[in-house]
Amino acid sequence: MVVSIFRRQARRRRFGNALIAVAVIGLAGCDTFDNIIGKKDAPPLPGERIPIMLHERDRDPDPRVSDLRVLLPPPRANRDWAQSGGRAAHAMHHLKIGKAISARWSANVGQGSEDDRRLLASPIIVGERVFVADLESNVSAINARTGERVWRFRPKVPDEDDEAFGGGLAFEDGTVFLSTGFGRVYALDGATGKLKWMKKLSGPMRAPPSVSNGRVFVVTIDNQLIALNTKTGDRLWSHAGLSETAGLLGGAAPAIDGTTVVVPYSSGEIFAVRAENGRVAWSEALSPVRRIDALATLAHVRGSPVIDRGLVYAISHSGRLVAIDRRSGARIWERNIGGVETPWVAGNFLYVLSNESEIYCLTRRGGRIRWVRPLPKFENPRDKEGPIKWSGPVLVGDRLVVTGSHGEALSISPYTGEPLGRVELPSRISIAPVVAGETLYFYTDEAELIAYR
Template sequence: MTVRQFVSIPRVWFLSVALVALASCDTFEFLGGSGDVPLPGERISILQGQNRIAPSAQVQNLSIQLPRPQVNEDWPQQGGFANHAMHHLSLADAPQEVWSKNLGSGGDDDEPILSGPVVANGFVFTMDSEAVVSARRASDGVTVWTADIAPKDEDDGNWGGGLAYSSGRIYAGTGFAQVVALDSATGSELWRTSVSGPMRSAPTAFDRKVYAITKDNQLFAIDAERGVVDWTHTGIEEGAGLIGSASAAVDGDVVIVPYSSGEIFALRAENGRQLWSDNLAAIRRVDAVSALADIRGRPVADRGRVYAISHSGRMVAIDQVSGRRVWETEVGGVNQPWIAGNFLFVVSTEGDVVALVAENGLVRWVTSLGRYEDPEDREGLINWSGPVLASDRLIVAGSHGVAVALSPYTGDILGEINMPGDVSVPPILANETLYFQTDGARLIAYR
């Protein structure tokens, strides 16, 4: 492993591009750029015939009320906290782009970057497509250290994996079938543990354990201090699947484990004992794509319920204690659902942003963002990532390099901005700073 310290003079970026702002009178100001203000009115997908998601008449008179925005100092895991429930986060009304930095080697179709940054104690930690981990000051993006964690005999094959932070350490899952622990202050390697196969998602670190899911659907519970495997769990191995996978959610002494087979397990954190299991595979598989049952969106554990979504068109709420299904609905997706108060927000596989009532799964509103850059010819497939809820704005990003803000109350589109590259991982928010990571390994901070 190579560690490099940087002591260069800080360079602060103050650029004129800004994100949308939501005014107190339910209007918005479209700031910066040369784009047009989106036209008012209902957005209707031209592929509406293929869209099975529709608002439920039972909840159309239900007013969406959200908790007040709160400042979260850190974003230590993929998905925020270990349980992936962040609720309503605080962001300025008109955030400005304050810095933009190159993170290292960008991803491509063969070796994509599948996980975003994490933020802790005033630093932003990232990993590029060649397994170089970097720490930067969140204030100005200046690099503090970098660590090349690729094995010396490996030149490629790292794609996937990601980072988690806990108790002064960075834990990196890699495509080299290793989990590596680094000192978050210096980048020095503390331990390195081999697992059964490459990781296509970031580990989850919580309460002195690191939980790593491998491509062959095995979970490794690793002692965070020593790097010793405490216990393992195995799901059904899938031969085919989507690119990437989901990280485990941890809530107290329960670990929620999603596998690419569509299986989801609740395990005891202490010893891996199974509490319950479920399967989100579709009952009706009409084509090869729908047959992919992957749970790529991270599950959410919040207030006694587990919310999970699969690519094959099934979203469920499960009682965390008993494993009983509370409700299920035909919404498919590859992104983590976002819970805030009594509502869930999710991006579907068809490019819809959907608001659901957390109590019963009924759909309150649906807004189509579209699946194609050229809808008429069905060319230029767009993959949307997110959302994140920031001061009364749902923010999503597209693989065509456009970020969009929507009202969580109505689904109305408030505005959009162009990114300096394609974006395939969800934006994150920490200490009132919004971060976008492009596929080409550029990190942009708005504050």
């Protein structure tokens, strides 16, 4: 969804609440993709087909790695998912979960999505607590074992900002950090929900914060990165990218590795800056590959960048997937693949979800495509009605899990791309699942949090 990021959202219509039927449904069930083929096209004209766009060849499996076996590290248990992307660098690798999982509890945590406002904040988990924000930026702490609410924080929203939305959550050293669509950052006591400090910034935030080593980093919709002291909320420094008048809903969290902060902007720019002072180390611009329409030219880097073993991975909406050397900023490889979801790296492979509803498995060092798996694009493929927006993936228990806006989760083999199963969720979902404590969490558009283990 494309919006003018400075236009006030006025029209509201609330979604009806959906009832949760907690059922024992495993992700290992069997379903086929036969129903996504739709109508057969007319017989093609004779002759050799040559791609009009060279970039189309760039999205096919590479024959040079067709025999390469996909090997992944064994799944490991992670206690926490403390910020967007799991941790500061956004590299979570292969996470552990049981083989036959089922829904254990669900909790309604507040206001869900509306026509012109979308729930954007992903849950975070620290130990036995799940922290989640609703559409109004109300924060709830939920018992991860039972689904019971422990505390709730309601920020005071200025009257002129009652239509604001966006932002997200992060956690460090006992403190929950909340960025909001009404231009304020909050620090809350993780145990009690009591306010520690509040900082008013120059603009609203759609993206979740990132936190590391006593600094919390937030990005405003006018492309400013601001570093705050986690203890006091004092402003430490700021960095500005090019301002954009339009962009996609939502935003990416900066990735942090040591003293390097990699920040993406809606302009398609990526900057690596020093965590201590904001000084620029290098920059990149993920400009559009082709200009078919206004939407195709949006270079917005909405998926968060990932830093892993010396490389930065980033994908733009306009069709650029890149691997960049973290220290020098040299581009190691690039592919003409566009997307708005955070890439996932594990072992020697990278998984990305494209704008064309395809999951790619690429080699981490060379960017060679090992396999491609198309996902359903429409709820009604025959008439091409009900477009599906996919989120993810996450790699958990030898399964890539993605969620669809039509209220379905799919599991796919990370080794071959073959479908493994699916599960029906009680309502639509636009946020990728998160994993902690061998539990898979789904957060639906109705602000319903569901735990599978």
